[in-house]
Amino acid sequence: MSVSLIFKIAAVGILVSVLSQVLKHSGREEQAFLTSLAGLILVLIWIVPYIYDLFETMRNLFSL
């Protein structure tokens, strides 16, 4: 999960930028914005529990 997270985020980023370009050129501005928003939310869904795990481990390690 750990290293593949980086490549998953990169894949979502490439996909979203291509999709928003296509939608922009075909005149649908809102869909382009919505897709980039969806990409952002997807990345956040992956990253936030990961951040929580990290700080939880840190807390247990240093008995903070």
Added chain:
Amino acid sequence: MTMMQAAAAAVCAALLAMQFKGQKGEYGIYISIAAGMVICFGILSKLSSILDTIREIGSMIRIEGSYLAILLKMLGITYAAEFASNICRDCGNQTLAVQIELFGKLAVLVLSMPILLALLKTVQAFLT
């Protein structure tokens, strides 16, 4: 996580983040944050073995347990504050980075107050 894996992950993430420099800058930042956390997990696993040895040494020599715990807490606070402030600096907001660093410094200061009091009390006991 060996050193080679960490280095490879860092280089791959940096190159991938460069890819998004043009139009989608925020994904570059997400990638660098994700890579930072992957390497941070490796650091924490290495650090846990070091801390176990330190606790063992602490139990050998006649040192009060609470001082060692406070030292480790300070280490944790500075590391977390440094990590968070650098991420904020990457994202471009300098004020947040400075705020977090200030919070970290104050937290460490608060932790060191009882030790300072204990020292002053000992000195006072000598003088009177």
